[in-house]
Amino acid sequence: MPRSAQRPLPARVHLPSGRVARLSDAAARAHAAAVLGARADRDAGERAPIGACARDVQILAGPSVLADARGAPLDPLGLPLPDAHVLRALLAFAGVVPEEPGAYSCENCGAPFEVAPSSLLEIGPFTDGELDDPELDRPFDFGASHPVPALRVGRALCRSVRFVERTVEEAMPLLRAPCDGALRVTPSLVAAMGVAALGRERRASVIADALARAPDDAWAAIVDLYHEARYPARLVAVHRCAGCGARNDLDVPLARELERAPLRAPGDGEDDRGAPGSTPRRAGAFPDLDAFEARVRAAAERIYAARGVRNIDLFIDAGVPACDDGGEPLLGCYAPGTPADDLGIARPPEIRIFYRTFRLEAREDPGFDVDAEIDETIDHEVTHHLHHLAGSDPLDDEEREQIEREQLRRVGHAEAARRARRGALAELGGFVRATWPIWVITAVGSALAWCAGGR
Ligand SMILES: [Zn+2]
Ligand SMILES: [Zn+2]
Known part of the structure; x- marks a missing residue:
């Protein structure tokens, strides 16, 4: 071992x-x-x-x-x-x-x-007994019917599932199933899962048949809800990507009684510009890069005028989005200009908009309003610009504090204090402060690379 x-x-x-x-x-x-x-x-x-x-x-x-x-x-x-x-x-x-x-x-x-x-x-x-965070420690709602994509149950179509609490003993038929084997959904397995109802159906045998034949999206949603019901939100490992700095939240422990559907890697089967001649898969499909860029430029023109700013470069980035200090991929970011260097090259301030973050958000949240979010992002970055010109950026301070607070909730207050005492503050605030200029520099650097590349 x-x-x-x-x-x-x-x-x-x-x-x-x-x-x-x-x-x-x-x-x-x-x-x-x-x-x-x-x-x-x-x-x-x-x-x-x-x-x-x-x-x-x-x-x-x-x-x-x-x-x-x-x-x-x-x-x-x-x-x-x-x-x-x-x-x-x-x-x-x-x-x-x-x-x-x-x-x-x-x-x-x-x-x-x-x-x-x-x-x-x-x-x-x-x-330390700090299990009182309103989000990370919120108990699962067993009284509610939770919405899922439609599945056929007997002769009806149902769109919700209700779970009941289960002890280890009650869940044993499921816990004993090999993690890597195919799952046979039987009435006793349904009881072990604690699925009390699918829509209005409460008979375990009918539910078992329905689950065994459920379409992938409905099954995936039910498995996700199962995990939410049985595993506290704190059972998560935060891994920061060595390449891009993004935060990846991983299930802890790795071995679980019901396997989640494998997540698709970003960009899988999706062309950033859309396949030539292809038709959108559904009404309101996410705009391709050209259409997105046109909308961003139109919005920027309007917002720059309204807020009285000029000469901020606007760059629509279709590459890997930069992340904030907490590892969240950004919708947009602002980099101040730099005065002329030894070669006499000055850089104008820049607002950068990350196409792939918008696309991912829209995919994960059907209610995501692309145009409203574009407006809000540009407006937000213009605020950073104005604060920068004024000599201090309280918005930036606030964002950093929020990231530190989030980290503190996850690590725990007593544990954070112990680490601080041990001089391990680097992991909390110090690291964050030390690394943020790097991504600004990287962002500016890759913007130049893009421009140099003939764009
Ligand atoms: Zn990465
Ligand atoms: Zn910001």
């Missing part, structure tokens, strides 16, 4: 249900060795290994591994799934169970990377 820089299991953790659990690192490792060894022997002779989730539960159920706040043994079978999945994430984080690196591609630039996501988990909020 690979154990790079072994980290101990935290001795005491807060779980999403509000329960506090104690963990024994020594007992967990001893029992894990026995469980993993026995599995290796058994799997060598068998066809399909049981799922990683059931394996982890087996380890948590080992003698003295898991206890309640007062030290009494705690049976993992009785835990609600979100609690159990946090404990599983900690097993992988601490290397008690192995996690092979997953293969991913950057959501922004498409560059491939490999990482074992659980090693990047921020565990501070669990150990």
Whole structure:
């Protein structure tokens, strides 16, 4: 078992249900060795290994591994799934169970990377009991019917799904299924998934038939909702792309009982300019680059006039979007001009608009209003320009503070304070401040490269 820089299991953790659990690192490792060894022997002779989730539960159920706040043994079978999945994430984080690196591609630039996501988990909020963030710790709404793309259920067409809570024991038929095997959707699996209703249909056998025949988009949406219901939003690893700096959020732990549909890499099967002669696939399809550029230029002309600015270069960038300090791909950015250098070359200020971020936002949000967003982005960058001319940019300060606050919520306040004390502030604020001029320089540099390239 690979154990790079072994980290101990935290001795005491807060779980999403509000329960506090104690963990024994020594007992967990001893029992894990026995469980993993026995599995290796058994799997060598068998066809399909049981799922990683059931394996982890087996380890948590080992003698003295898991206890309640007062030290009494705690049976993992009785835990609600979100609690159990946090404990599983900690097993992988601490290397008690192995996690092979997953293969991913950057959501922004498409560059491939490999990482074992659980090693990047921020565990501070669990150990420090800071599970009160309105967004990251919001419980799933089990009372609601959640909208999904249409699927046929019996003779009806339904567009919603309702889940109920499940304990580990109730979910066991699903947790035991091998992670890489084909899933057979049976009534008992439907019960284990906790799908209480599809539309108005509540009979497990009818739901099982419907799920087995569900179109890909409906199944993918149901699986996404399942993950939302069972895995707290904090069970995420943030990986920053080495190439473009984008933030990629990865599921923790990597092994989950229901596999999400593979995400398409950016640009897959899409031509930036649209295939010649092709017709838009649907009404309101995203504009091709030429049409987009025309709309941006028309908007800029109007907004520059309204705000009384001139001579700001406008560049529509169809390449990999730059990211903000938090790793979010930008819709637009502003780079101040520079005075003449040794060669007498001065650069005018520039507003850059990132075509691919607009396209991605529109794809992910059907309500995304392209023209309104173009207007807002240009107006926003003009504000940066005016602040820059005035000598200070409070908008920029505000954006940086917001990114730091977001980071703090994820890392946890107590953990951030510990890191600051240890001088690890670099990861929080220092890094951010130190890197932001680089992307401005890069942006200006590639603008020149583009222009030099004959555009
Ligand atoms: Zn990237
Ligand atoms: Zn801004």
